[in-house]
Amino acid sequence: MRAVAAPRVVIVGGGFGGLYAARALRRAPAAVTLADRSNHHLFQPLLYQVATAALSPANIAVALRRVLRRQRNVSVVMAEAVAVDLRRKRVELQGGALDYDYLVLATGATHSYFGHDDWAAHAPGLKTLDDALEIRRRMLLSYEAAERETDPDRREALLTFVVVGGGPTGVELAGALAEIARHVLLRDFRRIDPAAARVVLVEAGPRLLPAFPADLSQAALERLQRMGVQVRLGIAVTGIDGRGVALGAERIESRCVLWAAGVQASPLARSLGVPLDRAGRVPVEPDLSVPGAPEVFAIGDLAAMKMPDGRPVPGVAPAAIQSGRHAARNIRRLLRGEKTEPFRYLDKGSLATIGRAAAVAQIGRLHLSGFIAWVLWLVVHILTLIGFRNRFIVLIEWAVVYLRYERGARLITGGAQPRLSDRC
């Protein structure tokens, strides 16, 4: 008698959804393969802290192999998935392929420039470690170029930072940029005054943090304004080039524009051949399976998931984690010959940080802002960071940032030559 080969489960994507799906298959009688184009799991909620020089990449990222080393039924493959062939049950990789019996698609979302792909070169978004290092590089080079610049207009443009998009990432970036200008760099330059730097946050909608209750949006707005951020609500960006941003007839000259406005699902969804929603997401069945392919699940930001009352599940880390675990549990049910069960999203609340000792939080009917919300934000993010070591060192780094207004990762890497001329 020969042993029957274990069923093959392929997971594409090692973010929150994919990683928690792999972990939830720990005791499943299956051969699990996790494929990701990078070698690490990234704690994305803290990515803006790398972009603003408070934390190092290694503080918020950990090698996927390391996280999963003890789980012997998982192997990790570093490779980019380019297409899914539902009929042949195969994932095409760059330079290879993976056959599956069950598939979890967890490739998340990427930036959307709303059809203006030429804006990408001038306004980087924030999704990967490389994105964060590029933003850090541009931000620091702006100050260096301003210190050398003799023309006042060009100097002003170099000291103007524009963040497009008033969601959590935009609010966090704008708050951190204002802190860096007003406190961190205060005495470091001789010719420019970093405190004179201008941080502009542009949001097309009527308020910041649209997913939060209105009173918390207002609290965030007031706090940012007190920190010196110029918040522009109800104004859409109509153009971005190497020299600034157009808001209709108005123009803001800036050499450092950051994009936090729109996301769209990973392009892998398009290869499925099923109809997608406007954001490119897969409208999944209640059990998170792809329509017409009951052995394939789409989770996290790649999926358009619905709550029982029809409202969409938000694109946040807890939703990715919960849907990843749910897909894994449904695969285990299928392996046992049982029926799958529908996904129920448990809303634990929302958190967004604004700056030093300031955040907003909504937990059910409880609305918090200010210092208490910030402590909550701190505790939640420390506890959910993967790896004891990361947690401990991040706590120390934060303590230094908090106590001494110090940002230890003020390093320009990625190209030895400063491009000091006109672009930051």
Add this chain to the structure above:
Amino acid sequence: MRAVAAPRVVIVGGGFGGLYAARALRRAPAAVTLADRSNHHLFQPLLYQVATAALSPANIAVALRRVLRRQRNVSVVMAEAVAVDLRRKRVELQGGALDYDYLVLATGATHSYFGHDDWAAHAPGLKTLDDALEIRRRMLLSYEAAERETDPDRREALLTFVVVGGGPTGVELAGALAEIARHVLLRDFRRIDPAAARVVLVEAGPRLLPAFPADLSQAALERLQRMGVQVRLGIAVTGIDGRGVALGAERIESRCVLWAAGVQASPLARSLGVPLDRAGRVPVEPDLSVPGAPEVFAIGDLAAMKMPDGRPVPGVAPAAIQSGRHAARNIRRLLRGEKTEPFRYLDKGSLATIGRAAAVAQIGRLHLSGFIAWVLWLVVHILTLIGFRNRFIVLIEWAVVYLRYERGARLITGGAQPRLSDRC
């Protein structure tokens, strides 16, 4: 009566020599400008720890502005110097120039491929943070590619690491690579056995660590061999391409070759128009001034400095620091109308680390190896790291590396696409 403008002192280079020169001018009645092409001071002795994923860039580098923020007579300019015009007393920068009354040249050294510049693409050296991140990237990608590779010969080549050069950097890199293979990655892969990886250290001379006493060279050799490193002495590399290394008639197939063999002085020296030595260094006067230009000093790895008995001063960090301070003191003497004094190098000994709890040390007639030398290495490097915060966090990172065989910075950044085909 108008105030007389303070004399202008320009320092080119923010490494050990330049930074300590700037600090030693703290109380000098001068307007000091420090120019560097990067924005940070780098603690180069620990750079191999970034290349081998033990430390993060921010652990061993600090923004130059940050270090010098309190020293109000110094301004920092991030710019690359391209030439020195001794006659007009001017340093030409990319996109600018700096006029000086006194000049300190501290641009250090870069890799030398002994006329084989085509080797550079296949065998990166280790001088900057970007170098270290590139080496880390290649090393980690080799294992990832090997895990995917099905052809046994190609897999073996992907798991072969060659370090060229048996000085301190080569010994440190080879030791760290062996540790990573034998311990750190041990259970992380499913198809390959990282412990089967081959680390080869090639040295053209008859022994390792030629600047150390012979008994310590022997101790380092034995230790590396016990760690599984194949040490090849008395063999010169005759070719390097994208597939491996040629040693005369012999060939080692390898996708990851690291260069630690030769250095040459920074090309800025050539613009001085004075005769240079074989390594491109400026043969300075006893007071460290450039022949024919008593107001210009060359220090550290850029200068060919001599001890009173005629032996050359070694190219190590203490020599850079001491010569930087000495040049600054001579400038202060000149400012007071006094005569300059000759430089006397104080040899405090030599240290090189081999791996976990193993190092060699020579302090005068005292020769140490093993654990005691390693503790000494640890203490010296922690104490000389700039910035309390860096020291503290580096200690914690090292404790984790030591206690748990863990390397927390196992991140592949710098280009999202793995190049998995033939090159690591």
